[in-house]
Amino acid sequence: MSARVVITGIGIVTPLGNDIEGFRGRLLEGTSAAGPITVFDAAALPTRIAAEVNAAALPVQTKDRKIAFGLVAARAAVEDANSAGVALAKHYAGDSGGLSLGIGLELFSMPDMVSYLVKGNASDEENPLTFLQTPSDMCIHIICKEHELRQPPLTHISACAASTDAIGAAFHLIRDGRRAWMLAGGTDSMINPMGVAGFCKINAMTRRNDAPQKASRPFDRDRDGFLLGEGAGIFAMESLKNARTRGARVYAEVAGYGNSFDAHGISEPHPEGEGALLAMQRALDDARIRPEQISHINAHGTGTTKNDPVETHAVRRLLGAHAKNVTVNSTKSMVGHLISASGAVELAAMITCAKSGWVHPTINLENQDPACDLDYVPGKARKTSGEYFLKNSFGFGGQNAALVVRIPA
């Protein structure tokens, strides 16, 4: 059995807003979501900027922000999928739904850690389940309970590749007939003292504190690291046959998925882009398409010195002479790096823009790095009439994932 798999619902929580129309509009306008960190007082840290979600406006508040983001995005995806045709719960009676979610690590709260070391345990007013650290898997179970997803959930922790892996795994499960429908995507927030300090310690983040909106500069000669973001992106996925039967709106078809290891360095990608190339090639093979059929790539595009030229090189190796015909952009230039949620939110960006015939720009690309010599859609959105789109996500530690999606014009 091999079913065609489509996306029929999208739920997002992003630094550029949580509604699809607004998100797309701001992406196409080239809006940066960067600003000073307000979640905590970062005044004395080397990096004091990030792209934050307006968490106060969310209907759910949790101590660990990524859990609220995940719950809200899952609800939005289901609501969106239910907005056309027969509702998911009605169409899929029984035990058929599942969840595949990429999620960040359970980073402890520093105030709680100090309290724990001084006093030994939680005070009476603390919730013992969330004191010190909230286990990340809690988010998965709450989403499953809320939406009665009775198939065993898949939790992905492959860092920056996690949500792309989650969507790819869901695609395979539905394609192979092992799940009827799924929620898939990712959620993360590392905008907290230990998260920001940890990335500062390894010099991974931009320090352009005086110009936050210029800070995320993928493929630019003057890039100095990634801008930290946060958020969630979750998709409702089902077979095309079921989507048609229940009269659902189809955003896109997931056509192929591949992942790979670099087996190279702990913090630097393989210099020849071997792992990245393998993941992309596997995704194309899985989709049974040729490189010449790709019209656009939403890049991992972090804005770090190491990633951008290697990703460029890997894309050139994949596409050969066809590279000159392909546009490549980086959503991170506007929303920052959402770590475990990055792949899902960037896929949402790519799909929602392409569905209206556009690819969004890569902003802050003012002086293109000579080692990055593709068409990155600098500054201004561009019309597209392509059919097959590629999404790349490359994780710290050499875990690479790629998705091929078909978005009919």
Add this chain to the structure above:
Amino acid sequence: MDTRTETGIPDPIVVTGLGSIVRGLTAPMPSADADTALDVGPWLKSRKMRKFMGKQDMLATIAAGLAIRDARLEEAWLKERTGVYMSVGYIPFERSDIEPIARASTKEGRFSMDLFSTAGFEQANPLLTFRCLPNMPIFHVSLNYGICGPYFVTYPGVGQFYVALEQAVTALRNGEVDAALVGAAADQANFLVRHHFARLPHSVNTVFADAGAFICLEKRSTAESRSATVKAELLDYAVHYEPFDPRESVVPFQEEINVSGKRKPADAMGYLGPTSLPVSLDCAHSAGEGGELQHSTQTMDGFRTASRWRLS
């Protein structure tokens, strides 16, 4: 519910390599070496990588190395046609890494962001980032054994190990890989992990073990083509899940292991977290036990899992 019967399928999934390392048990175990120090050095391509490794990374690297060696898999064979499917335990920041940061960030018994940004930040070891990330165990496995194949990395317990097992079996059946390293690593002597279990309404076993364990799975035809020794055969497995809200209810952990109809007391094994099935398989094989191994669990996070293996 996912239940898959492997019995009767023409080309069964077999185990060709097993490796496990367990620390912290009070009861002796037949195979997994409870006394072995975590000497990961011999397993590393570059000993310089040792400083980047947390305990889970070392447990995973050693256990995977043992399984690969047991399966007699060469690196050239491993490279692109081997997948790695694993579950890690709860994220174990080391107290020795965290305490100096917290102490330096404390003012009048409370956290001070001013102090954290200065004195606390100075105390933070840059290597901490590498040692705590949950995807690092699978990175070290891929790096040290030259594996570029597909992967699935999840957390934190037995239920997720079975999900990884299912992903591996499917990849083998679909021809995506020729071999699948399926394993787990859990640092459970860790103070944060202990804190987590202590706050749950139902305690698990009182003995928490640090453990890493891997099995190498192949289709029988693949194993035979390279003259590998078959140690066990997967007969069937099941992974069931009941959604629950962890803020409201947690069910007690239960585990049962039977070898040839004889029940093995799970308490004697200690709480092995996600490693319990591969450790059980390794122990049964090393003890020379034949017949059938049955493993079943009800986890605290809504999973009910079971599997049957024919021991060679």
